[in-house]
Amino acid sequence: MRILYHANITKPEPWLAGFRAALPGADIAVWEPGAPPADYAVVWAPPQQLIDEQPGLKAIFNTGAGVDALMPLRIPPNTLLVRLDDAGMSVQMAEYVCHAVIRHVRELDLYEADMRQGNWTFRKPRDRRDFPCGVMGLGVLGTRVARALQHFEFPVLGWSRTPRQVEGVRCLSGAGGFDEFLAATRVLVCLLPLTPDTRDLLDRRTLGKLMKGGYLVNVARGGQVVDQDLLALLDEGHLAGATLDVFRDEPLPPEHPFWRHPKLTLTPHTSARTLRDETIAQIAGKIRALERGEPVAGVVDRERGY
Numbered sequence: 048m049r050i051l052y053h054a055n056i057t058k059p060e061p062w063l064a065g066f067r068a069a070l071p072g073a074d075i076a077v078w079e080p081g082a083p084p085a086d087y088a089v090v091w092a093p094p095q096q097l098i099d100e101q102p103g104l105k106a107i108f109n110t111g112a113g114v115d116a117l118m119p120l121r122i123p124p125n126t127l128l129v130r131l132d133d134a135g136m137s138v139q140m141a142e143y144v145c146h147a148v149i150r151h152v153r154e155l156d157l158y159e160a161d162m163r164q165g166n167w168t169f170r171k172p173r174d175r176r177d178f179p180c181g182v183m184g185l186g187v188l189g190t191r192v193a194r195a196l197q198h199f200e201f202p203v204l205g206w207s208r209t210p211r212q213v214e215g216v217r218c219l220s221g222a223g224g225f226d227e228f229l230a231a232t233r234v235l236v237c238l239l240p241l242t243p244d245t246r247d248l249l250d251r252r253t254l255g256k257l258m259k260g261g262y263l264v265n266v267a268r269g270g271q272v273v274d275q276d277l278l279a280l281l282d283e284g285h286l287a288g289a290t291l292d293v294f295r296d297e298p299l300p301p302e303h304p305f306w307r308h309p310k311l312t313l314t315p316h317t318s319a320r321t322l323r324d325e326t327i328a329q330i331a332g333k334i335r336a337l338e339r340g341e342p343v344a345g346v347v348d349r350e351r352g353y
């Protein structure tokens with residue numbers, strides 16, 4: 048069995064060593080133009096050339112949960128596209144989102160600023176019932192985040208494409224449930240995949256429907272937020288702030304107004320990192336299952352785009 052590895056943002060050697068240990072006997076190499084035919088590819092944002100030169104791949108494994116970088120590529124219909132299915136990301140996402148929400152609700156950012164100035168003052172406690180959290184996307188990550196927020200006794204809503212049920216979460220779905228979801232949400236957490244349906248979804252109209260003093264936590268993809276509309280709603284005071292981990296252009300360009308906006312907290316696409324050991328174990332397990340002719344979880348539905 049031959050496996051190609053492609054990623055231009057991580058050093059390949061530890062990945063190759065990990066796959067060699069997990070799949071003894073497999074021939075694993077970094078993809079280079081002209082590489083001999085392989086059975087599987089493990090990729091992050093590969094070039095079209097890799098796909099074109101490898102028409103016989105049984106499966107392409109994405110080393111992330113989001114497959115938006117793969118969707119524009121022309122991929123033979125018989126090649127399975129498989130995304131990461133948690134692989135240690137959901138717990139990271141839960142801690143990141145809970146931290147962002149609690150920091151905002153408990154005004155820890157303001158306390159930090161006060162203490163840095165030598166200012167020992169108290170703020171009036173805020174009632175968590177006044178901060179209903181709406182999680183967009185009730186998949187692997189969104190469901191874990193919704194459950195984590197419930198532990199802190201926030202009212203939690205969820206919104207998905209098709210109807211879902213999560214105990215204790217007010218679940219709404221589809222276009223028909225969207226406005227009701229937004230109107231009942233004060234802290235909006237975006238965990239949707241980037242697809243033609245979700246691109247530019249968070250604009251003036253939709254963000255404007257959040258409760259007054261709303262807050263956005265975007266940990267999905269920057270392309271879902273219309274940057275200028277978010278800035279306008281922050282400046283007009285309808286939104287109290289946002290924590291953004293993802294951006295339309297990454298790295299965020301130096302001249303982008305997000306860098307300097309006082310109501311924004313930014314991180315460099317780090318809310319849920321791909322963990323090498325967990326990822327190798329998951330992909331190796333799926334390769335073994337496919338070789339035995341068994342189905343695997345996380346196969347991308349190309350019609351839906353996720």
Ligand code: NDP
Pocket residue numbers: 111112113114131132133136183184185186187188189206207208209210211221238239240241242244245266267268292293316317318319320353
């Ligand atoms: P899943 O595929 O498990 O879940 C996606 C959820 O979004 C599902 O509930 C789905 O609905 C819902 N959804 C999709 N399209 C729509 C739509 N048009 N309207 C309403 N709901 C929709 O994905 P994951 O939870 O694993 O990951 C979610 C995203 O998180 C990834 O695609 C990626 O972009 C992002 N991500 C970001 C990371 C970071 O570090 N910032 C790390 C990892 C992922 P339904 O249940 O009906 O199918």
Ligand code: OXD
Pocket residue numbers: 110111112113114131319320321
């Ligand atoms: C992912 C990501 O999609 O890291 O996994 O953004």
